[in-house]
Amino acid sequence: MNWNDCIERTHTHSVKWSAAPDEIIPMCIADMDFQVAPEILEAMKKKAEHGIYGYTTFCDRYYRSIIGWWKRRFDMDIDKEWISFSPGIIPGINLLLQLLTKPGDHVIVQEPVYYPFYSTIDNHQCNIVQNSLIYKNGTYEMDFSDLEKKASDPKAKVMILCSPHNPVGRVWTEDELSRVAEICLKHDVWIISDEMHGDLVYKGNRHYPLFSVHPEIKNRAILCAAPSKTFNVAGLQTSIIMIPNKELREKYQQKLFQYGLMRPNAFGVEGTIAAYESSEYWLEELLVYLEDNLQYVLDYFQTHIPEIIPIQPEATHLIWLDCSKLGMSGEQLFQYFLKEAKIKFDEGYKFGDSGQAFLRMNIACPRERLEIAVKRIQGCVIKVK
Structure with missing residues (x-):
C-alpha cells in the first residue's frame, strides 16, 4: 500500500472535496484520503461484476x-x-x-x-x-x-x-x-x-x-x-x-x-x-502512517507555529487545535484560515461553546498534502503577528 499516493478525489461526489473550491485543501470531515484495503476493493469489484x-x-x-x-x-x-x-x-x-x-x-x-x-x-x-x-x-x-x-x-x-x-x-x-x-x-x-x-x-x-x-x-x-x-x-x-x-x-x-x-x-x-x-494488516499499516503524520504536525507546530497549540490525540485521525493566542474565535477564525491559508478546517464552535477558539484538523492524508497545508498555516499565522 502506497500511503503517499495523492489520489484525485474531486469530481467523485466526495462531500469533503466537492465542497472545496479550487486551491482549497480540505482538512475537514472525518474521512481519509487513502484508498481502501485491496481486499475491500476486490470485494467491491466482485459484487459489481455480479x-x-x-x-x-x-x-x-x-x-x-x-x-x-x-x-x-x-x-x-x-x-x-x-x-x-x-x-x-x-x-x-x-x-x-x-x-x-x-x-x-x-x-x-x-x-x-x-x-x-x-x-x-x-x-x-x-x-x-x-x-x-x-x-x-x-x-x-x-x-x-x-x-x-x-x-x-x-x-x-x-x-x-x-x-x-x-x-x-x-x-x-x-x-x-x-x-x-x-x-x-x-x-x-x-x-x-x-x-x-x-x-x-x-x-x-x-x-x-x-x-x-x-x-x-x-x-x-x-x-x-x-x-x-x-x-x-x-x-x-x-x-x-x-x-x-x-x-x-x-x-x-x-x-x-x-x-x-x-x-x-x-x-x-x-x-x-x-x-x-x-484487512486488519491494512489498519496496522495505517496506524503507523497516521502516527508519523501526527508526530510531524506536532513537531512542526512546536517549532514553526507556537501560536497554535495542537492537543495531542490518543486516538482518531483528527487534531484539536487551540488557536486562542491568535485573538480570533468562531466564524471569524474559520474564515480567516479559509481565505488566507486556503485551508478548510472543521469549525471549532460547532462542537460547543468551549470550542470557539479551536479548529479541528484531519491528518489522514498523504504527507505531501500535509506538508503543504502546515506551511500555508504558518504563512497565515505570520500575517496575524
Whole structure:
C-alpha cells in the first residue's frame, strides 16, 4: 500500500472535496484520503461484476466477522443477537432517542463534542445538558462531580458518550469509563456509547469498550460502532448498533421496519466482511502512517507555529487545535484560515461553546498534502503577528 499516493478525489461526489473550491485543501470531515484495503476493493469489484444489486440482507458470515473483530481487538464477547443495523451512527442515535426519551427530557453530552449529537437531541425536543470536559495542561478530563449532579436530575434520561472522544482525541481509561457507568446506573440514565473511533488508537493507549468496564452496564447501554472510520468506507453506510437489552433491541428493530431502514445496501455487507475478516494488516499499516503524520504536525507546530497549540490525540485521525493566542474565535477564525491559508478546517464552535477558539484538523492524508497545508498555516499565522 502506497500511503503517499495523492489520489484525485474531486469530481467523485466526495462531500469533503466537492465542497472545496479550487486551491482549497480540505482538512475537514472525518474521512481519509487513502484508498481502501485491496481486499475491500476486490470485494467491491466482485459484487459489481455480479451485476445484480437487489434487496440485500445479512448473513451468518457478516455477524461472525463483527464478533471475531471485537474478540480479537478488544477481547470482548458479543452475542449475535445484540447486533442491529443502522445506515449510520447518527440515524441510529436518532431512533434510540425516540425510544428512550420524551420531549423535555435531558440528554447529557460532554462538550466540546461531535456536533451532530446536538441536532439529534433537538430533533426530539429534549434539552441538551452539558457535562463539559475540563481543559487542563494541554489535555482534557471528565468532570465527575458535575456529571453526578447532572445525572441526578430526574429529567436526565440518556448520556451520549463519545469514546474515544471526538474532537479532543482522549481515549478514556478503564477507571474513567467505570465511573461514568456507575454514575449512570445509580441514577437510571441510559448510555449511548459512540465508539466509532475505537480502532484508531495510538501506541501506549488502549480502548476499553463500555460493555467491558462494569458487570451491569450492558442492560442499560447501547454501543455504536462501524467499519467506517477504521477502513474509510463511510459511503457504504453500514453501522453496527449493539443492544444487549432485549426489550429495547426489539423496539429498536421495530423502528427500523417502521422507517424502512432494515436492509443494508448491496455493497455494505460485502465491505464489512472484507474489512473485518481480511484487512486488519491494512489498519496496522495505517496506524503507523497516521502516527508519523501526527508526530510531524506536532513537531512542526512546536517549532514553526507556537501560536497554535495542537492537543495531542490518543486516538482518531483528527487534531484539536487551540488557536486562542491568535485573538480570533468562531466564524471569524474559520474564515480567516479559509481565505488566507486556503485551508478548510472543521469549525471549532460547532462542537460547543468551549470550542470557539479551536479548529479541528484531519491528518489522514498523504504527507505531501500535509506538508503543504502546515506551511500555508504558518504563512497565515505570520500575517496575524
